[in-house]
Amino acid sequence: MSHALDLSASFQASSWRRRFLQPLMRQRSAVVGLVIILAYVLAAVFAPWLATHNPTAQDLGAALQGPSAAHWLGTDSFGQDLYSRLLYGAQLALIIGFASVALGLVAGVAIGLAAGLIGGRTEWVLMRIVDGLLAFPELILAMAFMAVLGLGTENLVYALALSFVGPFARMTRGDVLQVKSQPFIEAARLMGVPTLAIIWRHVLPNVVSPILVQAGMRVSIAILLESGLSFLGIGVVPPTPDWGLMIAEGRGFITIAPWISGVPGVALAILLVALNLLGDGLRDAFDPNTQKDA
């Protein structure tokens, strides 16, 4: 008996590998992206131990210094340590990126599911709201929400999340409609499977992978928007260690201390490239609609 169990467990593991890991690992660039992102995540998680200074401690005596033994990546105009701020900035960027996408995903998928499953007037109303959200580019929408909600890290997450609701909702609804018309849904109803179980067991698993692929791609957009808004002064508030803020702060000293903007700028660029590589890899590996010729 225990032997049979082991067998089925290894079966499961190997099929997980076959269905998920192998297709992804075949995408070379996705692996590169994944490794870079892992490095960022580690830096963010261990920021308190890796940092050499308090990221918001000002030391005007040591302002505008270049890289040195005391300040590995130099200091900004307030004398804050750029290396420590960079680490904490990674933390903030990743948290805002993933949190806003997760929130937007939950709300958007809920709306899309409701519209696709209930249909009728409910669907019409929900989809008109979604059309309204989709009428504006994400940046404009997020700016409008920030203007209403006010500055701050938490509000930035909500604003970004709201701007992602539309795309997730529309996509989920389309997939739900497509799955709903499949014979196995009717077969389940005929067998007497309760409606909620049909949604949970038969509809959701069949719409989830394109949604996750989309979520992966959205994280990079979220981080870019987050930095952009902070750069424009309508995101997080100083002195929070944020890459967008840091780039904005260094603008005035670009000729005498280019590292102030340069360090967070390069960090941001590398992270975005890595996220896009991974997102493209996920899409090519799991979204049958856009599968490239193998």
Added chain:
Amino acid sequence: MQETIFSLLDVERVYTLGTTGWFRRKTRQLKALDGIRLELKHGDTLALVGESGSGKSTLIRLMLGLEPASDGRVLYGQHDLAHLDAEARKRFAREVAFIYQNARGSMNPRMRIADILAEPVRLHRLCEEQAIPARVEALIARVGLPAGLLQRFPGELSGGQVRRIAIARALAAEPNVIMADESVAGLDVSVQAQVLNLLRDLCRESGITLVFITHDLGVASYLCEKIAVLYLGRIVEQGPTHDILSTPRHPYTKALLQAFPRFDAPLCASLKGEIPSPVNLPKGCRFAGRCAQVQSACLEVDPPLTLLTPERQVACLFPVVNPC
């Protein structure tokens, strides 16, 4: 006296087809089923035979309650299918199983075979949770497949394997009635034979009532004790398999038999022409246009299904007397 499971009383099914012209909207009526009378008793094995488009699938979908009858009534036991309460609906879901024509499409592609087979067992609480794996293994063994397939996904199985899994799933709920839509069409002859043998053994062993759709009279005669021949939404002949095959009384049945090659009889002229569209049914007998022995009365009168002997019914004004 056997207990009656299904009775269909003058059932009709009309589809409204909308054709949008440039300025007006025309709707046409398509009569997929017309005046169907059918009785299914406990332990019956009935084959629905007819060319494609004759309404076999529509009939079975009506009997499953997947579509409403436009007119007439479908009774399951004593209850009208259109007005089942929650309790009766649940019982119906357990007692009547359907095997889809598209067996692969009727299974969730993201579920393992083990979970697909366990679903009806768990749903109807047919055994303890710990006993389910053993139950599932028994099911897959019963349809003659190795237990190794249980961890696969439907997409990884061959056509014949998927059909057998569909049969196993139908058996999982321990139904009284199994309905199957073209379950062997498009399979290799050897695989087809395996699936047919499986179904036949099941019916013999467990006394399951079977409704089997096929366009192949050979398959029908192998599997079923009764045959109902459909033509353009009407049952034109019905009775015990042996009688129908040896002495067909409806010219359409006779033509179908002739189209079906046999060793002991020469091939004669088979059906001429295509099955007409059920949108504009001709006046009179619907088969008149293709009938070899059409007479003038056939173009005027639409023959209803009438009793020839207590067991046989035929819808023809001039039933064939001496066959082929």
